[in-house]
Amino acid sequence: MKPIAQLIMTAAVALSTSVIAPAYAAAEAPDALVKRVSTDVIDSVKADKDIQAGNTQKIMDLVNSKILPYVDADKMTAQAAGRHWRQATPEQQKQLSTEFRTLLVYTYAGALSQIKNETVEFKPFRADPADNDVVVKSQVNVTRGEPITLDYRLSKGAQGWKIYDINVLGAWLVQTYTSTFNSEISKGGVDGLIKKLRDRNQQLASKPLKTTQK
């Protein structure tokens, strides 16, 4: 009698979680989301020898499948470009956002290939449930030296929470790009900036991720 009851229970639990899970995911709290994604990514890197060896294709697949769905590239680019964003045509906006996102993917991929023994520690998350814009704080504990602070800024949209800025060692990524974007746009317009980003991306595409390591 007991095994049957257990079976039914298991089936019921499995069924209910599979039905509830998608609805639950949409309402996932921002800190839980960041925690889940970053743990998932780090575990994948640690379990994959190819990634540690610098296999570009594999790292790119990882970034594309596990990180990009949770990144709001348009918002990120809009903030970095400031008022120029609203003056750009929709086509320019699309190109700019794509190129900027690609550049960040390359950078992030390079950083991922360097993960070895690091552990991530999340700081207590405090936010009003009504907030639409929150910061999730974490730090990366490294084997030597000070821990690296790593914060994520998320906003709530139609598709749930998405990351649109990260802070590494006290510097926000978007703000760090702001003046570069500004000066490139004042030199060659939005198209000039798009071209500059595209050239850099092509250059990075043809170069192996790891240049210094054997």
Next chain:
Amino acid sequence: MKYNNKSARYRTSGLALAVGASLLLSGCATTNPNDPFEKFNRAMFTFNDAVDRTALKPVATAYKEVTPSFVQTGVNNFFGNLSDLWSSANNFAQFKGRDGMNDLTRFAVNSTFGLAGVLDIATPAGLRKHNEDLGQTLGYWGIPSGPYLMLPILGPSTVRDTVALPGDWWGDPWTHVNDVPWRNGGIVLRAVDQRASVLDASNLLEDAALDRYEFIRDGYLQRRASKVLDTDKAQERSEKVQGQIDKVQEKVSERLEKLGVKKPETPGTEDADAPAAPAGAPAAGAAPASDSAPNNPPVPAPVSSGAATK
């Protein structure tokens, strides 16, 4: 009210620009209010970069590849341990008693049981490092960082931190080693070790940055500000002092106006303020700054502040 604020900002940033420009440059147009010495800084950056490419980076790369990992860790720990002492003093000067005691204990434990600091046994025991220097202490007391300054060999800094530098040198126990070859050798070894520990990061940075000078500047200034203003108290104090500085600058420019010195209008400055605005609250982004001026011409001349240098 809003208009008044803005005109005050025009004046202060205009004044800062004019003062900065007359100090170091002749006729250089700048768009960043934090970096009036951009021309000088860029030249220094190019110089540092050349030194790095030809000497420091190759040596650091070789050091990283040839030296056994435990030796590198030992070197890093040894110099890191020495820095804990000065860091502890600065923590106390900022009334961070707990961190100060923590760093002092680190130094005591690692210097003895850690074989003169070569082993870092304090970190696994839960005593974390807090790097604090004199520049951060001055910042805690409300002294603003001043413009960005690129120092030869030493790299990115600010005017305040450069002023604090002799203090930090004095506070570094290694500079008190009497044997000159040992002292210099140690300083070089420390520099190589530090360069080696950021090799991967600097390679990443080369990929990520479109303009490395700007990227490093903006990243550095943000990072430094976040290290200084790491408590509410420090933030309060810095706002207070900044308010007083603004008042003095306003008075000076009022006097100047009374004396009949006409300041040229600088339409570029408002534009230049935008990147500086979100420093305290990045949530605001750059949007509100430009929203407040809906009548701006769509394509303002971004480098028109050159007029201020005349």
